[in-house]
Amino acid sequence: MQKICTDIEINAPADKVWHILTDFENLSSWNPFMIVKKGKLEEGKRLEVTLSIPGSRPMTFKPIVLKVDPVKEFRWSGNMWIRGIFDGEHVFRIEKLDEHRTRLIQCERFRGILAPLILHLMKENIETGFEKMNRSLKNVSEKVSKAHT
Incomplete structure (x- = not known):
């Protein structure tokens, strides 16, 4: 199993960061x-997500939401092509x-036959x-937070 993790400190309250991160209708604006x-x-719902990975064409996949713990965590699991080839949580x-x-903190764990090669x-x-994405979330969260103080 392979893993990628990043994190960033944001000068804004957790509830504001959560709201911006989970406001899917406005995600494309930032x-x-x-x-x-x-x-x-x-939990249990399917999303349709498009990733714009630098250096690649946009990819769309349909993960299933595994966990939602408001203002703390959400996670999903999905795959590219066929399950077991290149899967991620x-x-x-x-x-x-x-x-x-x-x-x-943003992390993804990758599994599957092609995971080592693709990664x-x-x-x-x-x-x-x-x-x-982390820097953009930081920027927009801090602007919103300052506007409300």
Whole structure:
């Protein structure tokens, strides 16, 4: 199993960060990496997600929401092509550091026959996509937070 994890500290309350991250209708206005095109953030529901991995063409897949713990964590599991070829479980974890600071942790665990090869070719680009998304979430969360103070 292979894993990619990134994290970022955000100067905004955890509930604001959560709201922005899970507002799928407005995700495309700030997120350069991941767009949720269809679906609801409810356990057992299927989403339609398009990833714009730097250096690659956009990819669309349909993960199933595994867990939703409001203002703390959500995760989904999906695959490319056929299950067992290149599968991933993605998690977004929100850690409240204090009333005005939050840490976002974004991780994906990859499995499947082609996971080692695909990650050998794309790991750096996937990690760059995670980091771009994290920075964008930080920027928009901090702007919204400052506007409400």
